[in-house]
Amino acid sequence: xxxxxxxxxxxxxxxxxxxQISKREKEIAYFNERLEGSLMPNQVAMLxxxxxxxxxxxxxxxxxxxxxxxSLAAEIASQS
Numbered sequence: 001x002x003x004x005x006x007x008x009x010x011x012x013x014x015x016x017x018x019x020q021i022s023k024r025e026k027e028i029a030y031f032n033e034r035l036e037g038s039l040m041p042n043q044v045a046m047l048x049x050x051x052x053x054x055x056x057x058x059x060x061x062x063x064x065x066x067x068x069x070x071s072l073a074a075e076i077a078s079q080s
Contacts, residue, residue, distance in 0.1 A: 004079060010072040017065045024058040 031051035035044065 004075070007072065007075050007079065010068060010075060014065065014068045014072055017061060017068060021058060021061050021065060024054050024061060028054050028058065 028051055031047050031054065035047050035051070039047070
């Protein structure tokens with residue numbers, strides 16, 4: 001592994017974003033599971049809103065991860 005500080009930072013950010021995406025996917029699965037149960041209408045609305053928020057953030061996280069991966073690849077290529 002290289003000791004370049006930019007590559008280390010980008011790698012760390014990428015790894016953190018990957019963990020965050022995994023966490024969001026688990027939260028969405030949890031909301032999906034909860035929505036399958038019998039709930040009061042206000043509970044359904046609240047869970048749907050929370051799920052929608054997580055899906056929106058997940059989409060943004062995936063875009064950010066793709067950008068980080070591109071930046072990391074470009075930095076590694078420039079070091080070669």
